[in-house]
Amino acid sequence: MIDLHTHILPGVDDGAKDMNVALAMAEEAVKGGVTVAAATPHFFQLPDWEKIQSLTAVLQHELDRAGIPLRVVAGGELFMDIEILDMAPSQIPTYGANGRYCLLEFPMQQVPLYAEQVLFSLQTKGVTPIIAHPERYVAVMNDPNLVLHWIELGCAIQMNTGSILGRFGPKVHETAKILLEHDMVHVLATDGHGVRRRGMNLPQAYGAVEELVGKDSALALVQGNPELIIQGEPISLEGARRYKKRKRFWFF
DSSP, rough: OOOEEEETTTSSSOOOOOHHHHHHHHHHHTTTTOOOEOOOOOOTOOHHHHHHHHHHHHHHHHHHHHHHOOEEEEOEEEOOOGGGGGGGGGGSOOGGOOEEEEEEESSOOOOOOOEEEEEEEEHHHHHHHEEOOOOHHHHHHTHHHHHHHHHHTTTTEEEEEOOOOOOOTTHHHEEEHHHHHHTTEEEEEEOOSSTTTTTOOOHHHHHHHHHHOOOHHIIIIIIIHHHHHHHHOOOTTTTOOOOOOOOOOOOO
């Protein structure tokens, strides 16, 4: 399995506080069957793409030295901001520096008015935005079809393992199920921040997702699509379906 959203890079954000924690996170991931993990630190806390790539290489060296069979790929969690419009393609933290895919986080409470402008700007630079954990956004919980709209605009969608495991509450859990059941998810990843809190629990979540959408679709979220993304190859955004809210019937 491949985990495309982790905060395993030590000492740069609210994820692994030091190398020991990073190595413990890696060991936990490997025990669960993860072979590749992307280091995607919050980019606003370390807005230096070259530095992230350098630190990822250091982490890989330490993993190799410790005998932990995990490959780490450099990336970043870019926060939705109007300043993205002015970023050069070389400044954008794309997976493995392939220039093709970038993880993009929205504010939790609202979708900025300039959001579509930013999405379009990234795409004109050859970058496909992968929207991070939309099931946790208030706007999406209110209207899951907002995710369908983003897919139709050419964006891919990443869901957090904790969401489908119920770690963020019942409303997020319900929204996660809706998105999965309507083929509005392309990547399942941990958003791992540590070992105990928000850990590397991709295997547990995979089981829950497989029960909902079947083995083939679940494997695409943790193997097929993530591998293509790291390689910079196209993934299919076809098949997403509109969510129709169930009508309630009242009997007197």
